[in-house]
Amino acid sequence: MALPRTSLHGFLAHTKSALRNAIDTRQKITLVIGNESADLDSMSCSILYAYVRSMSPPKNAFTPLYVPIINIPASDIALRPEYLAVLKHANIDPGHLTTLDDLPALSDAHSKLVPENTSWILVDHNALQGHLGSIYSERVAGVIDHHDDEGKVPKETGNEPRIIRKSGSCTSLVTNYCRPTWDMLSESALSSGAAHAQGDGMADDDAVVKGWDADAAQLGLASILIDTANLNDTSKTTEHDREAVGYLEAKMMLCARLSASFDRTKFYNEIDAAKRDIGSMKLQDILGKDYKQWDQDGLRLGVSSVVKNMEFLQKKAGDEAETPSAGEALLGSMARFSKERALDVYTVMTTSKSSEGQFQRELLLWAFTDGGAAAAKAFAHKSAEELGLEDWHESGGVGDARPSDGQWRRVWWQRQVQHSRKRVAPLLRGAMAETGH
Numbered sequence: 001m002a003l004p005r006t007s008l009h010g011f012l013a014h015t016k017s018a019l020r021n022a023i024d025t026r027q028k029i030t031l032v033i034g035n036e037s038a039d040l041d042s043m044s045c046s047i048l049y050a051y052v053r054s055m056s057p058p059k060n061a062f063t064p065l066y067v068p069i070i071n072i073p074a075s076d077i078a079l080r081p082e083y084l085a086v087l088k089h090a091n092i093d094p095g096h097l098t099t100l101d102d103l104p105a106l107s108d109a110h111s112k113l114v115p116e117n118t119s120w121i122l123v124d125h126n127a128l129q130g131h132l133g134s135i136y137s138e139r140v141a142g143v144i145d146h147h148d149d150e151g152k153v154p155k156e157t158g159n160e161p162r163i164i165r166k167s168g169s170c171t172s173l174v175t176n177y178c179r180p181t182w183d184m185l186s187e188s189a190l191s192s193g194a195a196h197a198q199g200d201g202m203a204d205d206d207a208v209v210k211g212w213d214a215d216a217a218q219l220g221l222a223s224i225l226i227d228t229a230n231l232n233d234t235s236k237t238t239e240h241d242r243e244a245v246g247y248l249e250a251k252m253m254l255c256a257r258l259s260a261s262f263d264r265t266k267f268y269n270e271i272d273a274a275k276r277d278i279g280s281m282k283l284q285d286i287l288g289k290d291y292k293q294w295d296q297d298g299l300r301l302g303v304s305s306v307v308k309n310m311e312f313l314q315k316k317a318g319d320e321a322e323t324p325s326a327g328e329a330l331l332g333s334m335a336r337f338s339k340e341r342a343l344d345v346y347t348v349m350t351t352s353k354s355s356e357g358q359f360q361r362e363l364l365l366w367a368f369t370d371g372g373a374a375a376a377k378a379f380a381h382k383s384a385e386e387l388g389l390e391d392w393h394e395s396g397g398v399g400d401a402r403p404s405d406g407q408w409r410r411v412w413w414q415r416q417v418q419h420s421r422k423r424v425a426p427l428l429r430g431a432m433a434e435t436g437h
């Protein structure tokens with residue numbers, strides 16, 4: 001049975017307890033999960049998809065309820081200040097988010113959340129990675145994503161979508177997919193409210209539904225605006241993004257409480273500032289907060305995206321280690337991060353603005369094993385031109401120190417700044433596939 005129309009707040013509280021109940025009583029359940037970097041995009045598109053879908057599930061759905069899962073432990077939410085900024089606007093209590101902590105421990109997963117009892121919808125990625133992938137990848141039933149297709153989701157997905165196309169934000173694709181259902185839900189909620197309320201009551205019901213819609217619209221808007229720099233980044237923004245923003249903004253404007261005061265640019269600036277506010281975080285947390293990992297042809301790759309430059313990271317490392325040799329402190333910290341994850345290849349991609357306000361990227365590539373080094377060299381050779389790689393020289397920095405024997409490391413400016421991890425990671429994985437075994 002479809003869930004009655006409710007607020008995001010109520011929906012998330014309900015799904016969290018429904019998952020617990022499904023695990024306790026060995027019931028079937030459908031999960032909607034974003035990628036393990038758990039950025040704003042992954043968070044909002046899993047929630048939006050699950051929210052709209054649960055109130056109007058397709059006929060023959062695996063289960064009528066869709067539970068959105070944030071692909072990190074609950075404690076990692078604190079490492080994402082932008083979450084808190086957005087959740088406040090969407091009237092969501094962070095404690096109501098369902099995270100990896102709500103799933104059974106790996107050792108119990110086969111018995112407590114039996115794969116056959118689950119159906120998984122992937123949003124903002126198209127291959128289930130890591131431990132979850134090793135247990136549940138056969139149970140993936142649908143996907144909406146904007147990364148390169150890894151060919152892991154079946155071609156035929158029946159009731160569920162199989163949409164993989166280029167867009168600035170995956171939330172745009174989810175919004176546009178859910179739009180007809182969402183409109184139908186809002187209209188029927190408004191008309192049924194009108195049917196059994198009179199006078200003032202009718203106006204109140206109307207405002208409540210529009211307020212719920214505006215909460216969800218802000219959740220979606222925040223991600224699309226962050227992923228497209230308020231629709232201004234022409235290398236990322238697509239028609240899907242503009243269409244979704246137009247739709248969500250219109251939903252917001254229907255809400256009397258917000259329509260007068262909402263300013264899209266102000267909203268974007270607020271979320272963007274929250275996202276960059278990582279000064280008080282520990283270096284290991286900064287490296288881990290937007291991190292993705294792949295196993296490819298016997299090699300393991302990890303890629304951290306960081307919203308500050310190498311200079312910031314070096315200073316942070318130097319302060320934490322209380323040493324003037326900031327570059328070495330940073331390398332030590334990165335080596336520890338890589339060792340804990342048994343990486344063959346580790347990459348750190350930074351984004352920042354120059355003193356003249358120019359958007360810039362740096363790329364650090366470090367191989368720890370022979371296989372990793374072969375792949376890293378092949379990548380450097382093959383992708384230097386496409387990515388505009390230019391040696392990075394800042395004295396006393398990570399570019400100076402020589403790597404240990406058997407290791408290989410380079411630090412570059414990446415002058416072709418339009419290429420994010422979405423492009424760099426497939427290039428690295430391609431090199432690993434060529435040189436690995």
Ligand SMILES: [Mn+2]
Pocket residue numbers: 041042124146169170
């Ligand atoms: Mn995304």
